[in-house]
Amino acid sequence: MKHTEVAVIGGGIVGCAVAYYTAKRGVAVTIIEKDELASGTSSHCDGNILAIDKDPGFDSQMSLKSQELVDQLAKELSLEFEYRQPGSILVCETDDEMEAAEKWVKMQKEAGLPFRMLDRSDLRQESKYLADDLPGGLECASDSTVNPYMLTYALFEEAKTYGVSFLKKTTVMNINFVNNQYLIETDQGSVTAKYVVNCGGVWAPKIGEMLEIPIPIFPRKGHLLVASRQVPVSPRKVMEFGYLMSKFGGKRQVDAETERYGVALVFEPTQSQNFLLGSSREFAGFDIDVNWDVVTCMAKRGIRFYPKMSDMNVIRMYAGLRPWTKDHLPIVSKVDKYPGYYIAAGHEGDGISLAAITGKVISEMISGDKTSIETDPLRYDRFNKEVYV
Structure with missing residues (x-):
């Protein structure tokens, strides 16, 4: 014993x-x-150390503290873990989302987090591959990424x-x-x-x-796609503003299938020059089999924000379980x-x-x-x- x-x-x-x-x-x-x-x-899962998608207040402050600790770990752990701190952005699809984003940024800035709004020209500077009709978005400069x-x-x-x-x-x-x-x-x-x-x-x-x-x-299922990056699509983590509504259960202006599977754009470039594409959210027990309907929906969502993705190859796909609380x-x-x-x-x-x-x-x-x-x-x-x- x-x-x-x-x-x-x-x-x-x-x-x-x-x-x-x-x-x-x-x-x-x-x-x-x-x-x-x-x-x-x-x-x-992906490797995000994010504050951008956290509720202002306790949730975002806890995330900020964890970001500081991960930065320390990058200095004190003997093994490297592909730590980078490029920040991340949320892109808005509509003017209504831009209004909501401005309120979100205001609350986060009042809580002391490094947020700022982005306009259409900022998005063009971010990546020439983003869709032309996106009105803008927001940035959190402290967000980082790791290989989990x-x-x-x-x-x-x-x-x-x-x-x-x-x-x-x-x-x-x-x-x-x-x-x-x-x-x-x-x-x-x-x-x-x-x-x-x-x-x-x-x-x-x-x-x-x-x-x-x-x-x-309770287990909440999520899919990820791994794709080869023939071109430098974006230099850092990009999500759609609707991801917040998908995460917290809000209603979005999307088709029934996208809403049903909780699909929202999550793009993450990896250090190996590929990229991860998510995300989905569904309650399916402990089933982790890949659902092709969800994969198709995620691919369409990615192409909506990055039309060039239609020419790119998917290397693999998989599903995992998130431990969800109410x-x-x-x-x-x-x-x-x-x-x-x-x-x-x-x-x-x-x-x-x-x-x-x-x-x-x-x-x-x-x-x-x-x-x-x-x-x-x-x-x-x-x-x-x-x-x-």
Whole structure:
């Protein structure tokens, strides 16, 4: 039987960030992962560290703090993870969206974030391949991008220098709380721990059930296309303003299929000279099979904003699952019912963006220190029973 002070369940980017920041404080940490590092959502997503798509106020401030931490990680981690900070933009399709964007920028600037409006000429300078009829958009200068797979491994490799151990291909079968410690039964033997951090992502509720802890996280499916970049389409991350409405459940002026699948333009150039094209959002359980109707819809949406894309080749496509919560904020919290039990999950499409601040906050909670950000909006007990229905 193995003993550890902190057992982190889940070896995605959030779990590795928790392990890194906690072990850095001199605490013994073990990651338990049912497959390999970054084998779930962390390897089926883009690599954005964004504030541009966050609600002004707590949400955007949390993202800004995480951006600052990722900038520090780029200096302190031994392995590189394709970190760049080119900023990002949202493009508007209509004059109504431009009016809404101006209000969005005003609120974000009042919150202290580096936002500014862009007009039609700004878009032409951004990329000659953007559609001519777009009236403008907005920019957030602090947004950055990483390779999520590489960042997960960089965090883990650095965590190993602080003594973190890793149990891969190890499935947690049951958890009991006995004599003020946790007995974690796996298919590879048992582990005891003083603290448990549930970083299971879309599988966090299954881990919670082992101690009768209902966790209101649900899988939300999303597709990505990987295309070859015959021409330099755009130098940085570009999304449509309608992405905000797709993310938060608002109504857009789009066709029924685009609305049904929550499709919105997300363009991201990679360091390997290809580009990623998204995005879609649908509740389809744990199904990650590629839906060709969704792929076709996404391709059409990309061509609407970048007509030149019609001549470009798709290399591959895949789907992943986002851990969705009703209020679009993650759960980063202790669970009062069980001392030493924490949840760090439910980031939806912001797991890459918020992994660093999540890991740091959990390490601070375990150590009993003041947290780097306010955590009340992230509390587990903010949900009521209607969410579980």
